[in-house]
Amino acid sequence: MTVRPPSEQTLELAAFVPFRLNRLATGVSEHLAVVYQRRFGLDIPQWRVMATVGPQQACTAQSIAASTRMHKTRVSRAIAELETRQLVERASSTEDRREREIRLTKAGRRVYGELVPLALAREAALLECLSPEQLCGFLGALETLERYLHLEN
Amino acid sequence: MTVRPPSEQTLELAAFVPFRLNRLATGVSEHLAVVYQRRFGLDIPQWRVMATVGPQQACTAQSIAASTRMHKTRVSRAIAELETRQLVERASSTEDRREREIRLTKAGRRVYGELVPLALAREAALLECLSPEQLCGFLGALETLERYLHLEN
C-alpha cells in the first residue's frame, strides 16, 4: 500500500451521507409543507408550535423551544403570530409570573384536528414505500444516530 | 370501531419522522461544521461548492446549483466569496461566453486535500455506530426516499 498525498482522495457529494440527509430532510419538509402552508398559511415554526402545544396540554415557550430544538426567539415570534391569528392564547402563570401558559384556542384545536391527520397520513405514505427491512433499519438507525449526537428530546 | 372526531388524533413531534429527519440532518451538519467552518472559515454553501468543483474538474455555476440543489444566487455568492479568498478562479468559457468555468486554484486544491479526508472520516465515524442491518436498511431507505421525492442527482 503506497502512501498517497491527501489531494488524491476525492468526495462525491451525491454519495456523501450528511449531504444526502440534508437534501432528504428538506425534501420531506417541502413534501409536508403543502399540508400546513398552502392550506392553513402556517410556516414551519408555527406548525411546530401548534403540534407541540397539542389539543389539551398547556406549556411554556421554554418547553416548546426545548422539544422542537428551535431558538427561543423563533418560538417567541411564532407564538406571537399565532396569538394574533387567535390560534393560541397566553395566560400569565400564577405560580411563576415570568412564565406564560400557552394553549390552543377553540379555533386552534379545530385547525389542529384537521392538520394532524393529514400530517400523519403524509408520514405514513412516506414510510409505506419502504420495505419492512428498510423501515426497520431506518428507524433503528435514526434512533442510534440521535443518541450518538445527543438529539433525543 | 366507533367514529371519533378528528381532534382525538394527536401527534407526538418527537416520534414524527419528518421532524426527526430534520433534527438529525441539522445535527449531522453541525457535527460536520467543525471541520470546514471552525478550521477553514467556510460556510455550508462555500464548502458545497468546493466539494462539487473538486480537485480537477471545471464546472459552471449552473451545474453546481443542480448537483447541490442550492438556489443559483446562493451559489453565485458563494463562488464570489471563494474567488476573493483565492480558493477558486473563474474563466470565461470560450464556447459559450455566458458561462464561466470554475476551478480550484492551487490554494483551493490544498484546502480540498485537507478537508475531504476529514469530512469522510466524520461520515465514517457516524456510520460506524450503526449495526450492519441498520446501515443497510438506512442506506436503502435513503435511496428509496430520494427516488420517491425525485431528489436524485
Add this chain to the structure above:
DNA sequence: CACAAATGGTTGCGCGCGCAACCGTATGGA
C-alpha cells in the same frame, strides 16, 4: 437575417433568523 424567446449569471430588495442586550421575576446565599 432579424427578432423573439431562452439561458447563464449577477444584483437590489424584503424577510426571517440568530445573537446579544434587555426587562421583569424568582431564587439562593451571606
Add this chain to the structure above:
DNA sequence: TCCATACGGTTGCGCGCGCAACCATTTGTG
C-alpha cells in the same frame, strides 16, 4: 433582609437567503 445571580421571555440589529428583475449572450423560428 438585601443583593447578586439565574431564568422566562421579548426586541433591536445585522446577515444570509430567495424572489424577481436585470444584463449579456445564445438559440430557435419565420
